[in-house]
Amino acid sequence: MGNLKILLCAYACEPGKGSEPEVGWGTAIVLAKKDTSNNYFVITRKNNREKIQSQNSPENLSFFYYELPNLFLKFKKAGNFTxxxxxxxxxxxxxxxxxxxINFDIIHHITFVNDWLPSVFIKLKNKRNIFIWGPVGSHDKVPGKFLFTNKEKLIEFFRIKLQWFFRRFDPYFNRCKNHSDLIIGINQNVNKKLGLNTDNFLVSPAIGMKKGVVNFDNSTCTEVFNVLSIGRLIHIKNFKLTLRSFSKFIDLIDKEKRKKVILTIVGSGNQKEELIKITKELRVFNNINFIEFLPQDQLMKLYNESNLFLFPTLESAGFVILEAMSSGLPIVALDYGGPGQFIKQRKEQQLVDPNLSIEEIENKISSLILRLFENKALRTEIGALNKNTILKEFTWEAKADKYINIYNSLLIKKPLHD
Incomplete structure (x- = not known):
């Protein structure tokens, strides 16, 4: 493979922002650096231009910036119409x-990582090129026991119905499903959701970490036991369960030790006031620190100052899980979605079965926190194992190698320009 024109479709692509923008940027920059014999092109939004141009990009990496007219931008900003x-x-x-x-040889849809909205870039596919859809995925259906209010149940109902509608009736969705040369899902559940009966599907998580980031020495922790949790304050992140489980842990330790335990929650969202109210009802308000937003460099510093990452999310990905693991932190989470996929070792000491009752889950989470609270050596050991997992499997460099191998294997199956 050499001298090919490879298009990366990355609506979200921005360095230093984390989440999906980091998926776009991390994939593009490392692919181009590793695969210098080919030319890479990225189509992304105009509002990413300034951040991208402030970086040193390889010579074989070019960017196209496109935006819809201002009328559409105003519509987007007027409500949740992303x-x-x-x-x-x-x-x-x-x-x-x-x-x-430009006659692109390979077209690879990177972001959004979405398995119910199609990639309209399938329109660029022809007999002389290769189209890859993915990594794509979506949150699985939230079990009813984790939906605590009628509003949450209603939101979840419409979310599932909307996804079903697009998967059933959108013509471009069916083109992606039936005519992609390869579909990459973030987990095996994508295969089930799409109803694929094909061998052109493989599993590969969307997210990764820079090798240079996986070097934090978790040694700046003070006498305070710092528990960290990060995410939008919405129902799918399960912060109500986080607070109740943390409260039960607090009840398990004596009053003097309680003064030296802090749970820091970084994020904003429509549940914030309700969550603050819950902390008061549970009498742990003085042990909770809410932070609205932190730049990525300060966020990584906060990981380094923490002892444990608590994140019983119900989502299928979880960029913050990788960041916490790369910082040498033990994790306490549900064996569900992202955490269940990324944590490879000492699962029984970090993950909780989501099929248990809510009370059993809360008790199990609190007992796992307690054990890690009481055993610094165990925290260090598990944190080191988590960090090693990231270095082996979940760096952008490892992901780029995998994509390059995919490109080569597809080119063998379907030689171009014949």
Missing amino acids: RIYYYLWMFGAVRFLRKRK
Whole structure:
């Protein structure tokens, strides 16, 4: 493979921001650095231009910046219409690229990581190129026992129905499903959701870490036992369970030790006031520290100052899980979605069976926290194992190697320009 034109479709692509923007940026920058014999092109949004151009990109990596007219941007900002804007943006981006008249050999959809909205870039596929859809995925259906209010139940109901509608009726979704040369899912559940009866599917998580980031020496911890949790304060992140489990842990230790335990929650969202109210009802308000937002460098410093990462999320990914593991932290989470996928060792000391009752889950989480609280050597040992897992399997470098191998194998199956 050499001298190919490879298009990476990355609506979200921004260095230093984490989450999906980091997926776009991390994938593109490392692929181009490793695969210098080919030319990489990225189509992304105009609002990513400034951050991208402040970085040193390889010579074989070029960016196209496209945005819909201002009217659509105003519509996007007027409400929670990001997915609608993204869907329309792809149509405009395809038209934008066609005007450039570049014959791409490989078209690889990177972000959004979404398995119920199609990649409209499938319109660029023809008999002379290769189209890869993924990594794609979505949150699994939230078990009813984790939906504590009627509002949460209603939101979940409409979320599932909306996904079903697009998977059933969107013509571009069916084109992606039936005509992609390869579909990459973030987990095996994607295969089930899409109802695939094909061998052109493989599993590979979307997210990764820089090798240089996986070097934190978790040694700045003070006498205070710092528990960290990060994420948007919405129902799928399960912060109500986090607080109740933490409260039960507090009840297990004596009053003097309680003064030296802090749970820091970083994030904002529509549940914040309700969560603050819960901390008061549980009488742990003085042990909780809410922080709205931190830049990525300060966030990584906070990981380094923590002893444990508590994150019983119900989502399928979880960039923060990788960040915590790369910082040498033990994790306490549900054996569900992202955490269940990334934690490879000492699972029984970090993960809780989500099929237990809510009370059993809370008790199990609190007991795991207690054991790690009482045993510094165990925290250090598990943290080192987690860090090693990231270095072996979940760096951007490892992911780039995997993608390059995928490109080569697809080219063997389908030689170009014949």
